[in-house]
Amino acid sequence: MSVALAPSRLRADFPGLVTPGGEVWHYLDTGATAQKPQAVIDATVRAMGADYATVHRGVYGRSAEMTLAFEAARRKVAMFLGGAEDEIVFTRGATEAINLVAQTWGLENLRAGDRILLSELEHHSNIVPWQLLQARTGVAIDVCPLTADGKIDLAAAEKILTPAHKLVAFAHVSNVLGSVLHVEHAAALAHNVGAKILIDGCQAVPRLKVDVAALGADFYVFSAHKLYGPTGIGALWARREILDAMPPYQGGGSMIDRVTFARTTYAPPPQRFEAGTPAIVEAIGLGAAIDYVEAIGLDRLHVHEVALARQLREELRRTNAVTVFGPDDAVGVVSFAVEGVHPHDLGTILDEENVAIRAGHHCAQPLMDHLGVPATARASFGLYNDETDIAALLRGIERTKRIFG
Structure with missing residues (x-):
């Protein structure tokens, strides 16, 4: 059995995962582009x-x-x-x-x-x-x-x-x-x-x-x-x-x-x-x-990201007025919509909370047509993410819902 990842330690390898003020940046847009470890830099x-x-x-x-x-x-x-x-x-x-x-x-x-x-x-x-x-x-x-x-x-x-x-x-x-x-x-x-x-x-x-x-x-x-x-x-x-x-x-x-x-x-x-x-x-x-x-092991990355995606999907389903798209066994990517809130507005408010997600059609407009939405919010995980990123995302969603009533 593979040893579980320790994202809190791995994050130290990624200089981009902090804000200019030295705070934690909850980066949930790896599906668009991944942060770079110091070894690559x-x-x-x-x-x-x-x-x-x-x-x-x-x-x-x-x-x-x-x-x-x-x-x-x-x-x-x-x-x-x-x-x-x-x-x-x-x-x-x-x-x-x-x-x-x-x-x-x-x-x-x-x-x-x-x-x-x-x-x-x-x-x-x-x-x-x-x-x-x-x-x-x-x-x-x-x-x-x-x-x-x-x-x-x-x-x-x-x-x-x-x-x-x-x-x-x-x-x-x-x-x-x-x-x-x-x-x-x-x-x-x-x-x-x-x-x-x-x-x-x-x-x-x-x-x-x-x-x-x-x-x-x-x-x-x-x-x-x-x-x-x-x-x-x-x-x-x-x-x-x-x-x-x-x-x-x-x-x-x-x-x-x-x-x-x-x-x-x-x-x-x-x-x-x-x-x-x-x-x-x-x-x-x-x-x-x-x-x-x-060196980390793709088998460990796979298990880690499947678990994070499953956890986020379960949390979002317990959140009122949120629709989750895709299968339960999704790998590392979770798309969702908050009722009454455009994904771009959600992404802007989340940015104020140091949470980065993707918002838009994700270069997949025919799929958006199939889903019946103009855009979705998307959280995508990397090897540096853990439950604290999910918690920050959920807090930001709740704040957004309060702002939009």
């Missing part, structure tokens, strides 16, 4: 300062050392996801990774008459790139409904899927509801009709142990900043044979083999998809974030 400062040099091109010693560190970060990502090193493409984040797949694999493989299956709970980043592809190719987009408790309805997906479907693109964990997809089942359904499956892992990788081979995914994407790492860096994992067949996404330095004015040949993956000088410092920060999380 230190790694990026060293990489930008004393260790800094370009990668892949310099013949001098520091460049070679930085190249080793940069590629070591790629290796850490590969091991973290259960993939191979040459299957990891560094991107600016999950959004760019999905666009990369849409504009390379999608343009190469999808035509009018083909179909893509999304779900009602997808983030805009897993909707709009496919709509852009639709405008260019004529591919059709279908939408899988949700179960009553807010999970992707895989029984419905099985009925919708046909041999015309070439891609299924689902979120591993909903950024609004915290509901978890049974990826193995979804992958099997996709593969049964000959479709590929792309998984948006942004909310999953900070909370769940991911093994892309065991999951049966074809593409898997995530962003570092939700995994306690820097912004501006993320990764696409794809099966080697799929990457090998994909054309370049952008042209420039690093992604070439030989350039002449008559013809250019391209480097093999992953370099083929990494044109220009890469995000060197950010990649090293991502590697440090993976080291930090793995």
Whole structure:
């Protein structure tokens, strides 16, 4: 049995968790972006300062050392996801990774008459790139409904899927509801009709142990900043044979083999998809974030965040005039609405209490339409949260209700 986390001790690793006046900041917006531990900050400062040099091109010693560190970060990502090193493409984040797949694999493989299956709970980043592809190719987009408790309805997906479907693109964990997809089942359904499956892992990788081979995914994407790492860096994992067949996404330095004015040949993956000088410092920060999380243990993080989400859901249900959305087994994310109070007003008043939540549509407007609300309030947990954050949130909600009568 894993040892329980001690968030009160871990909080000392995160300099951002205090106010300018030195008070505790109850940060409940990790689903948007995680706070950074000092180990990650230190790694990026060293990489930008004393260790800094370009990668892949310099013949001098520091460049070679930085190249080793940069590629070591790629290796850490590969091991973290259960993939191979040459299957990891560094991107600016999950959004760019999905666009990369849409504009390379999608343009190469999808035509009018083909179909893509999304779900009602997808983030805009897993909707709009496919709509852009639709405008260019004529591919059709279908939408899988949700179960009553807010999970992707895989029984419905099985009925919708046909041999015309070439891609299924689902979120591993909903950024609004915290509901978890049974990826193995979804992958099997996709593969049964000959479709590929792309998984948006942004909310999953900070909370769940991911093994892309065991999951049966074809593409898997995530962003570092939700995994306690820097912004501006993320990764696409794809099966080697799929990457090998994909054309370049952008042209420039690093992604070439030989350039002449008559013809250019391209480097093999992953370099083929990494044109220009890469995000060197950010990649090293991502590697440090993976080291930090793995030292704690994702199994412990999962148990901790499930327990916090369950506790908050139970407390909110006991609170008058509060509606809670999503399943009881939500992972790390709880969305809710207070009757008569717009989520933005709630968020503003909570800020006065040193409590930070998310308020809005969470880049999931189709899901808001499904829920019948313009926006929700969302509390999302990280490894540094505990019951004191929940208590502060509940106090702030009660204060807000008194203000609004």
